[in-house]
Structure formats: structure tokens, C-alpha cells
Amino acid sequence: MPKTIVTFLLVVAAVALLSLVFGASYLETMLPGGLPLGNAITAIGLCAAAGSAIGLSARRTILRLVSVVSLIGAVAWLPVSVALAGNLTLNFHGGHGVAWLTLSVAIVATVFCTLTWALAATLLAKYRRV
Secondary structure: OOHHHHHHHHHHHHHHHHHHHOOOHHHHOEOOOOOEHHHHHHHHHHHHHHHHHHHHOOOOOHHHHHHHHHHHHHHHHHHHHHHHHOOOOOOOOOOHHHHHHHHHHHHHHHHHHHHHHHHHHHHHHHHHHO
């Protein structure tokens, strides 16, 4: 994957993460259909981080396979979340909230561990070439 695309995906992931960490007011804006912008930004940020891990990983490696799995999890996060909540605002009732939190933590951890692994592998490869 070209470096410019990987860089763009990393910037998108960073902007999404910073928006969420600092609790930007626009996160509560409702999109047409009733989906909060914050939920969409979370999904986009997860997918961007997972996509950049794929772009950084070498073909036919275990890292590439794990990166693809993390992207599949990132893509599935929002639809599965909506299915568990039964609504677009992700308001949970009963035990579904615990299942959603467990799923979300697992997906976020997988995506960011994979991204860290891909960044470390890229830096190590550059260091070895020098």
C-alpha cells in the first residue's frame, strides 16, 4: 500500500482517537437516520487504524493475517453494536451492555495491538536496512 494512503489512514485514526479522548461536542451530533456522529467516528477510526496496519505489514506474514482479522473486527464493530443495543445510539438494557463492552474492548485492543506491532515491524525493518 502506498505510504501516502497509510499516512492518511493513520491521521484519520489519530483525529478520531483525539476527538473521542477529548470528548468533542460534535460527537453528539445526530446524522440522518439517527446515528450519533461519535459512533460513526469511532467505527471509522477503528477501520482506519486496522487498515493502516494492513498497509504497513508485509505480504504473506502472520502480521498481515492478524491485521486483516483486526480489520474484519473493526468493520463488524458498529453493526454488531447496533444489533446488541437494538438502537443506533447504543443505549443498552440488561446484560447486552456487558457483552458489548467486552466485544468493544477486545476489538479496540486487537486493532491497536496490531497497529503497534505493524509500526514496530516497520521501524525494525528500516533500522535493519540502515
